[in-house]
Amino acid sequence: MARDSDSSSLVRLNIGGKKFCTTIDTLTQREPDSMLAAMFTGRRTISQDPENGFVFVDRDGKHFRHILNWLRDGAVPVLKDSQYAELLREAGYYQLFGLIDGISDVMNQRKKNEESDAELTRIDIIKCIQSERVRFRGVNLSGLDLSKLDLSFVDFSYACITNVFFSRANLQCAKFRDVDAEGANFHNSTLRECEFTGANLRGALLAGANLQSANLQDACLIDCSFCQADLRSAHLQNADLTNANLEGAILEGANMKGAKLSNTNLRGANLQRAYLRQVNLKDTHLEGAKLDGANLLGAIR
Structure with a gap:
C-alpha cells in the first residue's frame, strides 16, 4: 500500500488472489463503519506483502469489483438472484450495511414483479x-x-x-x-x-x-x-x-x-x-x- 500524506493514497488489494487498485478515500468515506474503513484508518491491523505492497484479504474476490463500485458511486449492480446472495454474504463480511440495504431493496422490488x-x-x-x-x-x-x-x-x-x-x-x-x-x-x-x-x-x-x-x-x-x-x-x-x-x-x-x-x-x-x-x-x-x-x-x- 502506497501511503502519501493525504487520505487519497493509493491502495493495492489482493482479495483471495484477485488484484485490485483503489484509494483510501474510496474505502473509508461511503461506509465509515465498515471493516474496510477500519483497516485503512488504523482501527484494524492489516497484512501487507513487503515485496509488492499488496494488502491481502482472505476472501473470494469474485464480487469485490461490485463492492468497490458501490464504495465509489453507490451503485447497486444488476445481478441474478444467486449472485445477489453471494454478494450479500461478502457485504456482510465487510460490514457494508448500506450495500446490504441497497441489495435488499432491489431484490424486494424484483420479488414484487415476479410470481x-x-x-x-x-x-x-x-x-x-x-x-x-x-x-x-x-x-x-x-x-x-x-x-x-x-x-x-x-x-x-x-x-x-x-x-x-x-x-x-x-x-x-x-x-x-x-x-x-x-x-x-x-x-x-x-x-x-x-x-x-x-x-x-x-x-x-x-x-x-x-x-x-x-x-x-x-x-x-x-x-x-x-x-x-x-x-x-x-x-x-x-x-x-x-x-x-x-x-x-x-x-x-x-x-x-x-x-x-x-x-x-x-x-x-x-x-x-x-x-x-x-x-x-x-x-x-x-x-x-x-x-x-x-x-x-x-x-x-
Missing part, C-alpha cells in the same frame, strides 16, 4: 397479524418481503421461509422451531427471545440483529453472518456455526456448550462470561475477542 411460490402474499400476512394469535406453522412463505412488519409472537414453526426478507422487522418472541430459513434476511431485525431450535439458517443474514436471549439450540448456522449482532445470553448449545461470521458480535453470557466453531470468525467479539466449556476453539478466529470471565474449562485451544 412467488409462497402460499400467502405480503397483504395476506398483514391482514393475519391484526389478529391476536397468529400461526403460520408449516406454511410456504419462501421469497416473500416481510421487512419492517410487526411480527412479534407469530408462530412460524416448521414453515418454509427460505430467502424471506425480514430486515428491520419486529420478531420479538416469534417461534421459528425447525423452520427452513436458508438464505433468509434478518438484517437489523428484532429477534429477542425468539425460538430457532433445530432451524436451518444456512447462509442467513443476521448482521446487526438483536438476538438477546434467543434460543438457537441445535440450529444450522453454517455460513451465517452475525456481524455486530447482539447475542447476549443467547442459547447456542450444539449449534453449527461452521464458517459463520460473528465479527464484533456481542455474546456476553451466551451458552455455546457443544457448538461447532470450525473456521468461525469471532474477531473482536464480546465473549465475556460466555459458556465455552469443552468447546473446540482450535480453528476459531478469536483475535481481539474479549474472553474475560468466560468459562473455558476443558476447551481445546
